[in-house]
Amino acid sequence: MSHSEPDMMNSLEENLFREISEWLALWHRFRVLTLIFTFSILIVVRTVARLRHNRQKLSGSPRPASPAHSLSSAEEKWENPVSGDPVSPNRKSALKSLPPKRVIGTKQTRSATAARVNGTNGSPTGPSRIQVLVFFSSLTGNTEKSATEFTRKLSASLKATALGSWEPLEPQLHDLSYIDYDDYFISSPASPNSHPNTEYFYLFLLPTYNIDTVLNTFTAHLQETHHDFRIDTAPLSSLLGYSVFGFGDRQGWPSEQEGFCSQALEVDKWMAKLTGKKRAFPLGMGDVSLDASERLDEWRSGIVEMLREAATNGGLGEGVVGSGDALESDEEDIDSGELVDGQTVPGDIGKSRTKRRRVVREAAVDDVEDLGRLLQKGAGDIVGELPNHAGPIAIDFTTYGKGPLSTTPPLKEMVPKSSPTYTALTKQGYTIVGSHSGVKICRWTKSALRGRGSCYKFSFYGIKSHLCMETTPSLSCSNKCVFCWRHGTNPVGTTWRWKVDPPEKIFEGVKDGHYRKIKMMRGVPGIRADRFAEAFRIRHCALSLVGEPIFYPYINEFAAMLHKEHISSFLVCNAQHPDQLAALKPVTQLYVSIDASNRESLRRIDRPLHRDFWERFQRCLDILREKRFRQRTVFRLTLVKGFNVEDEVQGYADLVEKGLPCFVEVKGVTYCGTSSSAGAGLTMQNVPFYEEVSEFVVALDRALRKRGLSYGIAAEHAHRTLSPAKEQETWQTRDGDNLTLASCCILLASTRFLINERWHTVIDYSKFFELLESGKEFAPEDYIGPPTPEWANWGNGGFDPADTRVYRKGGSKGSLRIGEGVTIGSGVLIGLNEDEGQDGGCG
Numbered sequence: 007m008s009h010s011e012p013d014m015m016n017s018l019e020e021n022l023f024r025e026i027s028e029w030l031a032l033w034h035r036f037r038v039l040t041l042i043f044t045f046s047i048l049i050v051v052r053t054v055a056r057l058r059h060n061r062q063k064l065s066g067s068p069r070p071a072s073p074a075h076s077l078s079s080a081e082e083k084w085e086n087p088v089s090g091d092p093v094s095p096n097r098k099s100a101l102k103s104l105p106p107k108r109v110i111g112t113k114q115t116r117s118a119t120a121a122r123v124n125g126t127n128g129s130p131t132g133p134s135r136i137q138v139l140v141f142f143s144s145l146t147g148n149t150e151k152s153a154t155e156f157t158r159k160l161s162a163s164l165k166a167t168a169l170g171s172w173e174p175l176e177p178q179l180h181d182l183s184y185i186d187y188d189d190y191f192i193s194s195p196a197s198p199n200s201h202p203n204t205e206y207f208y209l210f211l212l213p214t215y216n217i218d219t220v221l222n223t224f225t226a227h228l229q230e231t232h233h234d235f236r237i238d239t240a241p242l243s244s245l246l247g248y249s250v251f252g253f254g255d256r257q258g259w260p261s262e263q264e265g266f267c268s269q270a271l272e273v274d275k276w277m278a279k280l281t282g283k284k285r286a287f288p289l290g291m292g293d294v295s296l297d298a299s300e301r302l303d304e305w306r307s308g309i310v311e312m313l314r315e316a317a318t319n320g321g322l323g324e325g326v327v328g329s330g331d332a333l334e335s336d337e338e339d340i341d342s343g344e345l346v347d348g349q350t351v352p353g354d355i356g357k358s359r360t361k362r363r364r365v366v367r368e369a370a371v372d373d374v375e376d377l378g379r380l381l382q383k384g385a386g387d388i389v390g391e392l393p394n395h396a397g398p399i400a401i402d403f404t405t406y407g408k409g410p411l412s413t414t415p416p417l418k419e420m421v422p423k424s425s426p427t428y429t430a431l432t433k434q435g436y437t438i439v440g441s442h443s444g445v446k447i448c449r450w451t452k453s454a455l456r457g458r459g460s461c462y463k464f465s466f467y468g469i470k471s472h473l474c475m476e477t478t479p480s481l482s483c484s485n486k487c488v489f490c491w492r493h494g495t496n497p498v499g500t501t502w503r504w505k506v507d508p509p510e511k512i513f514e515g516v517k518d519g520h521y522r523k524i525k526m527m528r529g530v531p532g533i534r535a536d537r538f539a540e541a542f543r544i545r546h547c548a549l550s551l552v553g554e555p556i557f558y559p560y561i562n563e564f565a566a567m568l569h570k571e572h573i574s575s576f577l578v579c580n581a582q583h584p585d586q587l588a589a590l591k592p593v594t595q596l597y598v599s600i601d602a603s604n605r606e607s608l609r610r611i612d613r614p615l616h617r618d619f620w621e622r623f624q625r626c627l628d629i630l631r632e633k634r635f636r637q638r639t640v641f642r643l644t645l646v647k648g649f650n651v652e653d654e655v656q657g658y659a660d661l662v663e664k665g666l667p668c669f670v671e672v673k674g675v676t677y678c679g680t681s682s683s684a685g686a687g688l689t690m691q692n693v694p695f696y697e698e699v700s701e702f703v704v705a706l707d708r709a710l711r712k713r714g715l716s717y718g719i720a721a722e723h724a725h726r727t728l729s730p731a732k733e734q735e736t737w738q739t740r741d742g743d744n745l746t747l748a749s750c751c752i753l754l755a756s757t758r759f760l761i762n763e764r765w766h767t768v769i770d771y772s773k774f775f776e777l778l779e780s781g782k783e784f785a786p787e788d789y790i791g792p793p794t795p796e797w798a799n800w801g802n803g804g805f806d807p808a809d810t811r812v813y814r815k816g817g818s819k820g821s822l823r824i825g826e827g828v829t830i831g832s833g834v835l836i837g838l839n840e841d842e843g844q845d846g847g848c849g
C-alpha cells in the first residue's frame with residue numbers, strides 16, 4: 007500500500023514539530039546552567055586579555071603627553087619610554103605584543119659602576135651624556151612655576167659648567183600628574199642605542215599637602231614598587247642619583263614634626279630605597295612664605311657642583327651610609343640606628359666595634375719605647391723637605407735654651423702611610439694629612455648638619471658645629487693620659503724627631519680632608535641642605551683633636567693662615583711645653599688642660615713622659631696668667647672619679663688662683679673602653695654622673711669665692727642623664743648617632759664677662775679679626791659678643807631651641823653616665839670614643 011503525498015507532508019511536519027518541542031524542552035530544562043557556563047567562559051577570556059594588556063605596559067606603552075613636558079620642544083615624537091629611542095608605529099605594535107616582562111634592577115657594585123662609567127665592561131666607550139629629569143607636582147601652580155624656572159636655570163648652569171667628557175642633555179621637566187609612573191619608576195631608563203653611555207639623574211620638586219593629592223598616589227606607587235615581589239627592591243639603582251626639594255609653609259606647619267614638607271621627606275625616603283640609597287644631594291626644603299626661592303637656588307648650585315664632581319670622578323664617589331653607594335644596605339630609617347661615621351648597622355655594632363678594637367690592638371704603638379726601634383730600623387729612610395721654610399731640623403721642645411743639636415739624625419715620617427698607626431687612625435675616621443697632621447669631623451658637626459644641636463661651644467661661645475673643623479698639626483704628644491681616646495695608637499715622645507711638613511701643605515690638606523668628609527655626608531638621611539651648603543665655608547678651627555698642636559714647629563704660621571681666612575682658632579695644649587706656649591701668638595681662645603690638682607694625681611692620670619712634668623705644668627700656668635689680658639684663656643678640667651675629683655676642689659681652686667683664666671670649663675671623662683684605659687685601671691665607675699659634675703662645679707665656685715676670686719657659674723651644655731636615684735627625671739637624647747649619649751660641660755667664667763648682670767661668654771669673631779689685623783695690642787674684653795643666650799645659662803640645659811632634640815625610640819629609661827658605653831644586641835659592651843660620645847678635643 008502506498009501513502010498519498012498529503013499524508014507524507016503531514017508526517018514530516020509532525021516530526022519537525024516534535025523535534026523542536028524536544029529542543030525547547032531541553033532548553034527550558036538546562037537554560038540556567040547554559041547561561042552561567044557561557045558567562046563564566048566570557049569572564050575568564052576577558053580577564054586573561056586584560057592581564058596580558060597590563061603586563062605589556064611594563065615594557066612600553068606610549069607615554070601620555072605631559073603639559074609641562076611639552077615645554078621642551080625635544081619631545082615631539084613618540085619615544086620608547088624606557089630607552090628614549092624613536093619608535094615607528096609598526097615597532098609600537100610589536101612592543102605591545104611582547105610577553106609580560108619581569109623587571110629586574112641590578113644592584114650596582116662599585117666595580118660595575120666604574121666599569122660602566124669607564125666602558126670597561128664591554129659596553130661601548132665614548133663621552134657620557136647626563137640626562138636630568140625634573141619631576142614636579144603642583145595644585146595651585148607655585149611649584150610648577152618654580153620648577154619651570156628651575157629647569158631653565160639648571161640648563162644654563164649645566165651648559166656653563168665644565169663637565170669633562172660628559173655632555174649635559176637638555177633637562178626634561180615632567181608633571182607627576184600626567185606621566186605614567188611605570189615609565190620611570192619601575193626600572194631606570196636605559197640609555198638609547200644611539201648613546202649607550204647616558205646617565206640618568208632624577209630631581210623632584212614637590213609641595214606638601216595634608217589633603218589627598220596626586221602625591222599620595224605617587225608615594226603609594228613608589229611604596230608598592232618597593233614591595234612588589236616581581237620587582238627587585240632597588241630597581242632604580244642604575245640611576246646616577248636623585249635628590250628631592252620640598253616646598254612647604256611654616257606658617258601652618260612650623261616644624262617637620264608638625265608636617266612641614268612631609269611629602270618631600272616621604273618621597274626622599276622611598277627613592278632612597280628604590281635607588282639603593284643613591285641620594286646624591288641632601289633633601290632641600292623651602293618655606294614658600296619666607297625663603298623658598300633662596301633655598302632652591304642654593305640647592306641647584308649644590309646639584310650642579312655635585313654633577314661637576316661626578317663628571318670629574320666618573321661617578322658619585324665615596325659616601326657614608328645612605329649617600330649614593332648602592333652597596334650600603336642598612337635600613338634607610340635613621341631612627342633604626344645608623345652610625346653615620348662608623349658605617350655600621352645596628353646588628354653589626356658589636357661585631358664592628360670588636361673588629362675596630364682588633365685593628366687597634368694589632369696596631370703597633372709608636373710610643374717612646376718604640377721610637378728607638380723605629381729610628382734604628384728606619385734611619386736614613388726619609389728626609390724632610392720644607393720648601394719656603396728653614397729646612398728639616400730635629401727640634402727638641404723639651405730642653406731649655408739649648409743650641410741646635412750637633413748631630414742631626416736623619417728624619418723619618420711620624421706616621422708613614424705604611425705604618426699600623428696610619429691604618430688604625432684612618433680606620434677611626436681620621437684623614438692623615440702629610441706625615442704628622444690629622445683632621446676628622448666630630449659627631450657634633452654631623453648632628454648640627456641634621457639640625458639636631460651643636461656642641462657646647464655653640465652654647466658658650468657661638469660656634470656652630472657644622473662650620474667647625476677639628477684638626478691637629480701634630481698627632482704626637484708627650485703624655486699617655488688614661489682617658490685618652492687615641493687607643494694608644496698615636497706616636498708619643500718628648501722631642502720632635504720627625505720630618506716637618508710645611509704649614510701650607512697642612513692647611514690645604516686639612517681643609518680638603520674636612521670638606522671631603524662633609525661631602526660624604528650628603529646622602530645621610532636628615533641632612534639639612536641649607537646647613538650642608540653653609541658647611542663648605544669653615545669658620546672655626548678646634549686645634550684639639552689628638553696630640554699636641556704646639557708640638558708642631560710652625561704652629562704660629564699655621565694659626566696665621568687660619569686667621570687670614572677668618573677662621574677662628576681654639577687651641578688646646580696639655581701644659582707640658584712652656585717654651586712653645588710662651589712663644590705662641592694670640593689665638594681666639596687658648597686652652598690648657600688641667601687634668602689634676604696635684605703632682606701625684608697628674609702623674610697617675612696623664613702618665614707624662616717628662617720627668618719634670620709638674621714644673622712644666624706650673625710654668626704653663628704662669629704663662630697663661632701673663633696672657634690673660636691679651637687673649638681669652640681657659641682651664642679645661644676633665645673629671646675622672648677616683649682619680650681627680652674627690653678632695654681636689656681646693657687644689658683646683660689653688661690652680662685657678664695661680665693661672666687666673668678667663669674661663670674654667672668642667673666636663674666629665676668619657677670612657678673609651680680601650681685596653682689602654684683598662685690597663686690604667688679606668689672603668690665605667692670612673693665616669694661621673696651629671697649631678698656629680700654639677701656638685702663639683704658648685705663646690706669649686708664656692709671655693710673660688712672664699713678666696714675672693716671673682717668667678718661665677720655662667721653656662722652649661724647638659725645632655726644630661728641622672729643617677730638611678732633620680733631616674734624618674736631621666737631623659738635621654740640621641741644626637742645624630744645611633745647611641746644614646748650623655749654629655750655635659752659646665753662653664754665657670756671670670757666676672758670680667760659679667761656685664762650688667764648678664765654673662766657675656768659669646769665671642770664677636772669679626773671684631774677679633776679686625777683687632778688682629780689692626781696690628782695693635784688688644785684684650786679679651788675687646789671682642790666680647792652678645793650676651794650668652796638665655797637657654798644656655800646655668801640651669802637652663804644649654805640646648806638651642808631652634809634645633810630639634812631627638813629622643814631615642816624605645817630607649818631604655820635607665821641612667822647612662824657621661825659618655826657611657828651601652829649594651830646592645832648580643833650583649834657586647836661598647837665603649838665610646840670621646841669624639842663620638844663627648845665634646846671632642848683632647849684633655
Ligand SMILES: Cc1cc2nc3c(=O)[nH]c(=O)nc-3n(C[C@H](O)[C@H](O)[C@H](O)COP(=O)(O)O)c2cc1C
Pocket residue numbers: 143144145146147148149150213214215216217253254255256258259265266267268294
Ligand atoms: C590645603 C593645603 C594643605 C597644605 N598642607 C601643607 C602641609 O601639610 N605641610 C606643608 O609644609 N605645607 C602645606 N601646604 C602648603 C603648600 O605646600 C604650599 O602652599 C605649596 O607652595 C603649594 O604648592 P603648589 O602651589 O605648587 O600646589 C598646604 C597648602 C594647602 C593649600
Ligand code: SF4
Pocket residue numbers: 448449450451461462463470471472474475476548844845846847
Ligand atoms: S666638639 Fe670640637 S670639633 Fe666638634 S664641633 Fe665642637 S668644637 Fe668643633
